[in-house]
Amino acid sequence: MRHPADYYNPLTIILHWLIALIILGLIVLGFVMTRPSIDPSLQFSLFQWHKSFGILALLLAAIRFIHSLALVRVRPAAGMSPLEHRAAKMMHHALLVLAVGVPLAGWMVASVSPLEIPTFAFNLVVVPHLPVPKSDAAEAWWTMAHAVLAYSMLALVFLHSGAALYHHYRRHDDVLTRIFGGRRHPVKTSIREWRS
Amino acid sequence: MTRKTALFTALLFAVSFPQAGQSAVEVPSLAEVAGRYAITPGSSIAFSVGQVGGGGIKGKFGKFSGTFNLKAGDLAHSMVSFELKPESVMTGQDRIDAFLRSGAVFDSSQFETISFRSEHVEQTGPDSARITGTLTAKGRSMSESFDVTLTAWSGRMIAFNVSGRIFRSRYAMDVGTPIYSNVVQFDMMIKGERN
Ligand code: HEM
Ligand code: HEM
Secondary structure (H helix, E strand, O other), rough: OOOOOOOOOOHHHHHHHHHHHHHHHHHHHHHOOOOOOHHHHHHHHHHHHHHHHHHHHHHHHHHHHHHHHHHHHHHOOOOOOHHHHHHHHHHHHHHHHHHHHHHHHHHHHHHHHOOOOOOEEEOOOOOOOOOOHHHHHHHHHHHHHHHHHHHHHHHHHHHHHHHHHHHHHOOOOOOHHOOOOOOOOOOOOOHHHHHO | OHHHHHHHHHHHHHOOOOOOOOHHHHHHOOOHHHHHHHEEEOOOOOOOOOOEEOOEEEEEOEEEEEEEEOOOOHHHHOOOEEEEEEHHEEEOOOHHHHHHHHOOOOOOOOOOOOEEEEEEEEEEEEOEEEEEEEHHHHHHEEEEEEEEEEEEEEEOOOEEEEEEEEEEHHHOOOOOOOOOEEEEEEEEEEEEOOO
């Protein structure tokens, strides 16, 4: 086990904010493009943008998943109880999994659909459909699963960012600043104590 | 094929190209084929649009009508007039049909018919010709060509295979490119009954 660091490395920070931005954009886009009243031509192109950025999100999230689990280990912020630390870790693990699971479910929607609309990421790369049987029923099921997972992730992101803001504005610790690359107030004393 | 070839030559080109027939015995007289024909509902108007990575959309139009007039000795001025109802499109997938009827593609509630009117016909082979005319769809009229090959003839009936490649961008129907090809490949079996 590596020792927890006092701050996040730049790759962690870049991946965190890039993925956060893409995922939040995809949720807004996903919601807008599935409104029944939308113009069909616009809807078609929004679906294609959604799939393109969705595949990009999947790629980045898969890299981040491995990177975070294998390498990212930071000391708990000053003043956090073991319970709070555990809760934060569980939240991070849930977000790591959902960031991969949600786009995988989206890829399933595209793959099981009898319409067989290709996923042509950014009009550059054909992303093959997953080798699964196609049916309207399977499409309806995966559409539901994808939506439920996506909106559940959104709920978790609200909790997660709410906690971050709470740390920043109420606890006045460095939880939020260090995910922006901040290196102020490194507190080295508690490493051993809080290691999990 | 030889028989059809000869027949067609006789049908359409005998006067201008009296030597084109390969088998003089089977050449029917011009009086037998010249005249006006109505396109029968037994015809099939099929199309396909390729998609990136292979495969694509295949469909048909169920409602159409038309006439053609084979002019003895004046092939170039033989006339074809054809209309189809885009609303009758069938791809086997209701959601695709609805999308094709919508404003994104045919806008079939606004533009109820797609029509073709020939301007001239030119012979391209012993049993084939190329028809050029005006295709009107979604309020836009463009010059298009179709290749015609005789496939059957008997008495009052005549049948042709008609194929053509249409760029849908010319009719403001290019939604979905480049995932779906801009080219719509038509493959039609036109049956005519002489009236
Ligand atoms: C889709 C959106 C988001 C996802 C999936 C996500 C996921 C994660 C994950 C997995 C971590 C752990 C570090 C890592 O392994 O990368 C993390 C850390 C963090 N995130 Fe997010 N995040 C999202 C949005 C946000 C937002 C909007 C904020 C702030 C308002 C935020 C604030 C933080 C903070 C402060 C940390 C560091 C926590 C600590 O140091 O213990 N995140 N996030
Ligand atoms: C992190 C990545 C992704 C997020 C956050 C996301 C989020 C969403 C959301 C919120 C919706 C709307 C659900 C609803 O209100 O019904 C949606 C729909 C959809 N997503 Fe995603 N998505 C992601 C990735 C993908 C990927 C990679 C694909 C396919 C390659 C995809 C394909 C779809 C499709 C086809 C729909 C529409 C389903 C339907 O209603 O017919 N998504 N997505």
